[in-house]
Amino acid sequence: MADVVRRSVPCGVCKLGVSLLHREVQQGSSFYEIRKKFVSLCVSFKIQTEPVCTGFFDVFGPEVLPALNVTKLGTSDICRMVLGESCDGTKTHIENWSIDLPEKRRPGQPVFKILQISDPHLDPDYVAGSPANCEEPLCCREYSTPNSSKPTIPAGRWGTYGKCDAPSILLENMLEHIVLEHPDIDYVIWTGDLPPHDIWNQTKESNLAIIKHTVEQMLAYFPNTAVFPAVGNHESVPAGRPINRWMPRRIRSSCSSLVRGNQRVKS
Known part of the structure; x- marks a missing residue:
């Protein structure tokens, strides 16, 4: 989704x-006054379709609007955060990260078979x-708008x-294959981003339904x-929200059942 934004x-x-x-x-313009101008700009520059905008x-x-009312970041800083350093061509301190990596595994240390699903x-x-x-950022849906300038490519089974995101049949088949071919997995690291990328159309209820379904599946x-x-950053609504008022309480009860307290990782 970030790439779609950068390209468009x-x-x-x-x-x-x-x-x-x-x-x-x-x-001090009202929410709906600002909304009207934003959508007009978005559609006029052909960023996206009107429903997506x-x-x-x-x-x-x-x-975003309350944040803009108090932020000390300038216009260029905000756009570099969204679009990357290609916007303005200058580096920003906000994007610089330094990560210390652990030493390599020493001989004699235990080896685990780990599955990571992300x-x-x-x-x-x-x-x-x-x-x-299609015309929207996310396609392969019955209501996706066909591309007006290219022949339609049909979504595969x-x-x-x-x-496009993953159909249910793909994820079911993947898990079936993993369980069949790798019955000796020690533990699973499940690193989120469960809902689809239609972040302009999501609600708490729709994301919670996806989370509930995938927890039961796992x-x-x-x-x-x-x-x-x-x-992940896609579990929250809006997507990528760093501090979410509803997410910890609601998701914790679902995800906590996945961590088996009576199990111990082999040593």
Whole structure:
């Protein structure tokens, strides 16, 4: 999704949009007044379709507008955070990270067989045969808008590389294969990002439904194996929200059942 944003939003348009939002917030414009101008700008520059532009604002607006009212970051800083250093071509201290890596495993230390599952992005609305190269950021859905300038590519049964997320049949088959071919897994690291990428159209309820389904799925396939889940940036609504008021309480009860307290990792 980040790549889609970077490809479709030029640096200049980003600055124009951020400046517009900031000015409207400072002037005390209403949410719906700002919404109308944002959607008009988004559609006029052909960033996305009107439903996607509207959905983005409705989902992210309540978070972004108050932040713009207090942030000390300038327009260029914000756009570099969203689009990367290619916007303005100058580096920013915000993006510099330093990570200390542990030493390599020493001879004689125990070896574990670990399964890591990351970013399944289950799409319950995936439909085989639907447009895989649609106008929206996420395709392969019955209601995806066919591309107006290219022949339609139909979505495959097992998934389609590109602007599509995973169908249920793909994830089910993957887990069946893992359990069959690797019955000796010591533990599972499950690093989140369960919902699909339609972040302009998500609600707490829709994401919780995905989380509940996938938790039950993992319990069914790994009933006697320790599973250590981590929350990804797509579990929250809006996606990527760093501090989420609803997520810890609601998800903790679902995910805690995956960590088997009576099991011990082999040593």
